[in-house]
Structure formats: structure tokens, C-alpha cells
Amino acid sequence: MTNSVRLESGGSVIVPIRKPLTDELGRTLLRDVGEMISRGNREIRIDLAGLEELDSPGCAWLIRAVRAGKAAGAEVKLVGAAGRPAELLELMRPNFEPLPPPSPRPGFLERMGDRGLTVWEEFRQALGLVVDALYWSFIAPLEGKGVRWKGLLDEIQAMGSSAIGIVCLINFLLGLVIAMLSAAQLRLFGMEILVASGVVIGFARELAAVMTGIVVSARTGAAVTAELATMKVSEEIDALKGMGLSVSRFLVAPKILAILVSMPILTILGFLSGVAGGFALGIFSLGFTFERWWWQTHQAVSMGDISQGLVKSVFFALIIVLVGCHNGLRVRGGASEVGKATTRAVVMDIFLIIVADMVFATIFYYTT
Amino acid sequence: MKSPIIKVRDLKAGYGETVILEEITFDIHPGEILVVVGGSGCGKSTLLRHLVGLQPPLSGSISYWGRDITRMEEDELGRLLHRVGLSFQGGALFNSMTVGENVALPLEEYGIGDREQRRILARMKLNLVGLGDQGRRYPEELSGGMKKRVGFARAIAADPEVVFFDEPSAGLDPVIGAGLDQVILELRRLMDLTMVVVTHELYSIRTVADRILMLDGGKIIFIGTLEEAESSDHPRVRQFFLRQPDRGIGNRE
Numbered sequence: 001m002t003n004s005v006r007l008e009s010g011g012s013v014i015v016p017i018r019k020p021l022t023d024e025l026g027r028t029l030l031r032d033v034g035e036m037i038s039r040g041n042r043e044i045r046i047d048l049a050g051l052e053e054l055d056s057p058g059c060a061w062l063i064r065a066v067r068a069g070k071a072a073g074a075e076v077k078l079v080g081a082a083g084r085p086a087e088l089l090e091l092m093r094p095n096f097e098p099l100p101p102p103s104p105r106p107g108f109l110e111r112m113g114d115r116g117l118t119v120w121e122e123f124r125q126a127l128g129l130v131v132d133a134l135y136w137s138f139i140a141p142l143e144g145k146g147v148r149w150k151g152l153l154d155e156i157q158a159m160g161s162s163a164i165g166i167v168c169l170i171n172f173l174l175g176l177v178i179a180m181l182s183a184a185q186l187r188l189f190g191m192e193i194l195v196a197s198g199v200v201i202g203f204a205r206e207l208a209a210v211m212t213g214i215v216v217s218a219r220t221g222a223a224v225t226a227e228l229a230t231m232k233v234s235e236e237i238d239a240l241k242g243m244g245l246s247v248s249r250f251l252v253a254p255k256i257l258a259i260l261v262s263m264p265i266l267t268i269l270g271f272l273s274g275v276a277g278g279f280a281l282g283i284f285s286l287g288f289t290f291e292r293w294w295w296q297t298h299q300a301v302s303m304g305d306i307s308q309g310l311v312k313s314v315f316f317a318l319i320i321v322l323v324g325c326h327n328g329l330r331v332r333g334g335a336s337e338v339g340k341a342t343t344r345a346v347v348m349d350i351f352l353i354i355v356a357d358m359v360f361a362t363i364f365y366y367t368t
Numbered sequence: 369m370k371s372p373i374i375k376v377r378d379l380k381a382g383y384g385e386t387v388i389l390e391e392i393t394f395d396i397h398p399g400e401i402l403v404v405v406g407g408s409g410c411g412k413s414t415l416l417r418h419l420v421g422l423q424p425p426l427s428g429s430i431s432y433w434g435r436d437i438t439r440m441e442e443d444e445l446g447r448l449l450h451r452v453g454l455s456f457q458g459g460a461l462f463n464s465m466t467v468g469e470n471v472a473l474p475l476e477e478y479g480i481g482d483r484e485q486r487r488i489l490a491r492m493k494l495n496l497v498g499l500g501d502q503g504r505r506y507p508e509e510l511s512g513g514m515k516k517r518v519g520f521a522r523a524i525a526a527d528p529e530v531v532f533f534d535e536p537s538a539g540l541d542p543v544i545g546a547g548l549d550q551v552i553l554e555l556r557r558l559m560d561l562t563m564v565v566v567t568h569e570l571y572s573i574r575t576v577a578d579r580i581l582m583l584d585g586g587k588i589i590f591i592g593t594l595e596e597a598e599s600s601d602h603p604r605v606r607q608f609f610l611r612q613p614d615r616g617i618g619n620r621e
């Protein structure tokens with residue numbers, strides 16, 4: 001028991017322990033040792049002669065008592081242990097040394113400097129990836145270094161064909177919504193037929209490409225990042241590199257080619273679906289004939305409008321795959337990093353798509 | 369001799385249609401170190417996975433302290449597994465936590481001690497495997513062998529009564545490997561741990577094994593002490609312990 005404290009000459013105290021060192025007893029021991037030190041005792045001996053068994057939690061309490069003593073400038077000694085407890089204490093001896101303090105946090109300027117460096121470092125990585133990937137996608141095939149056709153077809157299937165349904169549905173619904181919003185306004189002037197022009201122009205130049213880009217970045221962009229990040233974490237990427245193979249050639253180039261095929265097609269399908277949404281409202285709700293609505297749609301749009309959308313979709317496609325690969329390949333660590341990289345990639349995709357869209361809008365605004 | 373902790377009866381194990389192990393019957397006694405040996409791919413890891421209930425057997429029973437775990441509800445099995453430790457072949461550390469947090473995780477989840485107590489306990493176990501100063505690092509910063517030792521420390525963190533080690537010393541240098549063997553012996557001596565160890569290292573087997581269980585062709589072909597193994601006349605057992613090479617790996621049957 002720790003409350004039967006025996007005082008010895010010279011101000012040292014002996015605390016005998018006779019019962020198994022449970023958590024409860026450990027807590028009491030630690031508190032008593034603290035009190036004795038605060039009363040000015042400089043040497044406390046914990047007498048373990050009566051202790052028959054000692055387990056790791058018990059050992060941890062003794063370690064804490066010794067360390068508490070050291071921290072307060074007193075000396076706590078363990079004496080009298082015999083048999084298995086003594087051997088366990090001997091085995092655990094290195095733990096009686098306190099841990100070194102954690103390294104100090106870097107100051108504000110250093111942190112900002114580090115941050116700047118990481119941003120720069122990431123930019124360089126991304127640039128390297130873009131150059132490498134574009135080389136392996138476009139120049140290497142011309143030089144006769146083969147494309148991996150099997151991989152390419154699988155990618156087109158995953159990125160393109162299986163996205164058709166969702167892309168069409170979303171664009172159709174958006175077409176319907178835009179038609180309804182503009183019909184409500186144009187009704188005031190009795191010019192509901194202009195809804196047809198508005199929808200087709202909007203989708204040709206802008207909406208089909210952006211909506212498709214966002215759907216594809218959520219589907220494909222996320223998938224690309226997750227795939228590459230998982231491969232990175234499980235050392236598959238290192239295995240490729242270790243075999244002297246190019247990651248850009250094996251993993252990135254097929255994806256770039258596949259999305260360059262898929263995105264424009266998806267965008268055209270999205271465009272048609274959006275226009276179909278407008279048709280649905282015009283014919284079934286506003287009461288126009290098919291021919292009237294078709295004529296209005298047809299004369300409003302030109303090939304130039306449609307190619308604006310297609311040009312954008314090509315750039316969005318490159319953004320999605322490159323951002324996806326970049327984020328996947330820079331992952332270090334484990335499973336949770338894969339999740340973070342995926343989130344980061346999708347956010348970056350959508351942000352860059354909108355920025356690119358704005359750049360295009362500005363260019364087209366001043367040139368046409 | 370005290371009654372066995374674990375009784376395996378007529379266990380048949382496999383993945384889906386493929387049967388990997390059958391007619392597996394043996395006991396594990398308190399305080400013993402049972403070493404499981406056998407060729408690569410013969411089902412040692414599969415046996416361990418079944419013994420800790422990670423995978424339901426195709427048939428047969430496994431009982432701990434007289435209770436059959438193959439019929440147990442999940443939460444009951446969970447509570448029982450608090451008394452069991454397992455270290456995986458590859459370490460299986462959580463990469464998002466530091467080494468210290470990895471080792472302290474079972475303590476925290478089982479509600480053992482306060483924060484400081486858990487920190488000390490985790491460091492005690494890390495010190496046992498020679499990594500006392502690595503607690504603040506992340507698993508990705510460690511070598512393969514270090515990860516494996518952390519996995520070992522995590523398996524014994526909560527002072528389990530039975531521990532399963534899947535190849536604790538494979539891939540370690542001989543000095544550290546022998547050190548782990550000493551830790552295994554100390555744990556048994558000081559804490560009465562019961563251990564099942566999968567290993568290929570003859571040196572380890574000689575140091576730690578009380579009994580040896582040898583798997584081959586999906587069955588137990590030998591179970592007994594080292595002396596019995598060395599005097600066995602089963603060709604496979606002789607081959608293993610006398611290190612006679614196989615003519616071409618894979619020409620098994």
C-alpha cells in the first residue's frame with residue numbers, strides 16, 4: 001500500500017508496494033510520489049520486494065513515477081524487485097529515459113518559404129509531366145514508337161462509352177431548365193420562339209462543353225487520380241520505373257488519347273441532348289410545331305458556334321487527364337492520401353475548367 | 369498439462385471453390401510457442417487468417433477457451449479478439465498514423481489507460497523491437513523490416529494472451545531476427561504469452577519452437593517437437609530440416 005509510508009533518516013522515504021500494481025494503485029502511487037516531492041523529499045524509494053507479478057501497465061506506472069521524480073528534480077528509485085518483475089523492469093530499462101522533446105515548429109517566414117518552394121516544386125513536376133505526356137501521346141507514335149492499343153480501347157470504353165448516359169441526361173435536363181427560365185422572360189414580349197435560339201447558342205458555345213467537362217472530371221478525373229495514386233502507394237509505379245519503362249507512355253498517354261477521342265463526342269452528344277431539352281419544352285409546353293422550332297434552331301446556330309464548343313472540349317479533356325495524373329502521381333503515403341488526392345484533383349479540374357472557359361470567352365469576345 | 373487454449377477440429381479452409389487446407393486438427397496449449405512451417409504458398413497465412421476469424425472456414429471448428437468462434441456473433445468475436453494479437457506478413461500499418469499511434473491504437477480502442485499511459489506502453493513495446501526512438505515517424509518513412517517490427521510491436525501492444533506472428537523475422541538481418549526471437553522468448557517467460565509463429569528460418573525454429581506444425585499438400589504432415597522432427601522419417605520433413613534441395617522448385621508432386 002502506498003499510504004503506509006515509512007520515513008527514513010536523511011529525508012528519504014520508502015513506499016512499499018505489496019499488492020498487484022493495478023491502474024488504481026498506479027494512480028495513487030503517482031499522486032503520492034508527487035505530494036512527497038512537493039513536501040520537499042529529495043529521495044523516494046519504491047520498495048517492490050512484496051510484488052509478485054508485474055504486467056506492462058504496472059511497469060508503465062513505475063516508469064511514470066520515476067520520470068515524474070526526475071522532472072521535479074528528485075530521485076525516485078525502484079528497489080527490492082526480484083524474480084519476474086525484476087527481469088521485466090530490466091527489459092524495460094530504456095523506457096526510463098524521458099523522450100527527447102519534439103523538434104520545434106518552424107517560424108512564420110520559414111513556413112511561407114517552404115510553401116513557396118512546394119508550390120514551385122509542384123509546378124515543375126506538373127510541367128515535366130505535361131511535356132512527357134504530350135511527347136508520348138503525339139510525337140512518339142509518329143516516330144514509330146507504338147501506342148498500346150489494348151489499353152487505349154479499354155480507356156475509351158471506360159471514359160467515353162460508359163459516360164454517355166449520364167452526360168446526355170444531365171444536358172437534357174439542363175436544356176429543359178434553361179428553356180423554362182428563358183420562356184418565362186420572353187413570354188412578356190410574346191417572343192417565346194427565341195427560346196429555341198437561346199438554347200442552341202448556349203449549348204453550342206458554352207453549356208455542352210462545360211457541363212460535359214464537369215461530369216467527366218467527376219467521373220474520369222477522379223478515377224484517373226485514384227488509379228494512379230493507388231498504384232503509387234502500392235509501389236506499382238516504382239516497379240514500372242524500375243523496369244526502365246516510362247510511366248507517361250504506359251499510363252498517361254493512353255488516357256490522353258482516349259479522352260481526346262471521348263470528350264468531343266460526349267460534348268456533341270451533350271449538345272444534342274441539351275437542344276432536345278429545349279425542343280421538349282417548345283413542343284409539349286409552348287405548343288410550337290416541330291418544323292417551326294427546328295427552323296428557328298437551325299437558322300440561329302452556325303458551324304462556328306459548334307466548333308467553339310469543340311475546341312473548348314479538347315482543352316478541358318487535356319486538363320482533366322493531366323490534372324488527374326499529376327495528382328495521382330504525386331501521392332506519398334497510404335490509403336488516406338489517395339482520398340485526399342482524388343478530392344484535390346476534382347476541385348482543381350473544375351476550377352481550371354472554369355478558368356479556361358473564361359479565357360476562351362474573352363478570346364472569342366474580342367475576335368468575333 | 370493445462371487444457372488447450374485453442375482447439376482446431378477437422379478444419380477445411382479455402383477461397384471460394386478452391387480448397388487450400390483440409391483435415392486440420394490440432395491444439396494450442398497455454399504458454400507454448402508453436403511454429404508453423406511449410407513451403408511457400410502452402411497455406412500458412414491462410415491458416416492464421418482462419419485462426420483469428422478473418423475468414424470463415426468451409427467446415428470444421430475452431431474454439432478458444434472452449435468457445436467455437438466459427439459460430440460466434442461478430443461483436444462477441446470482436447471482444448474475444450481483444451485477447452489475441454496478430455502481426456501480418458507485410459506489417460499492415462496504418463499509413464495515416466505515426467508509428468507510435470499505430471502501436472497505441474489497440475490500447476486506445478480497448479480503453480486501456482490514459483493518454484500518457486498509452487504513450488509509455490507504446491514506447492515500451494517499440495523499445496522491445498529496437499524502435500523506441502521512431503515513435504513520431506510515419507510508416508512510409510520506415511524500411512520494410514522496420515515496418516514489420518512495428519507490426520510486431522502493435523500485435524503485443526495490449527498484452528494479448530495469444531499472439532500470431534506471420535513471418536516476423538523474414539526480411540530482417542540475422543542480428544535483428546535473432547533479437548526478435550529473444551523478444552519472443554522473453555515475452556513468453558515474463559508474460560506467459562502463447563504464440564503461433566510462421567517462419568522459414570531454421571535458426572529461429574531451433575531457438576523458439578516448443579512444437580512444430582508442418583503443412584504440405586493441404587494437410588498437416590507433422591506436429592511435434594524439434595527432436596521428433598529431426599528424427600522423423602517423413603521425406604518432406606527430412607528435406608526441410610536437413611535442407612536437402614528440391615530438384616527444381618515446383619516439382620513438388
Ligand SMILES: Nc1ncnc2c1ncn2[C@@H]1O[C@H](COP(=O)(O)OP(=O)(O)OP(=O)(O)O)[C@@H](O)[C@H]1O
Nearest residue numbers: 383386388406407408409410411412413414415457
Ligand atoms: N485471396 C485469395 N484468393 C484465392 N486464393 C488465395 C487467396 N490468398 C491466397 N490464396 C491461395 O492460397 C494458397 C495459400 O496461400 P497462403 O498465403 O496461405 O500461403 P503461405 O503458406 O502463407 O505462403 P508464403 O510462405 O509465401 O507466405 C496459395 O496457393 C494462394 O494462391
Ligand SMILES: [Mg+2]
Nearest residue numbers: 412413457534
Ligand atoms: Mg504467408
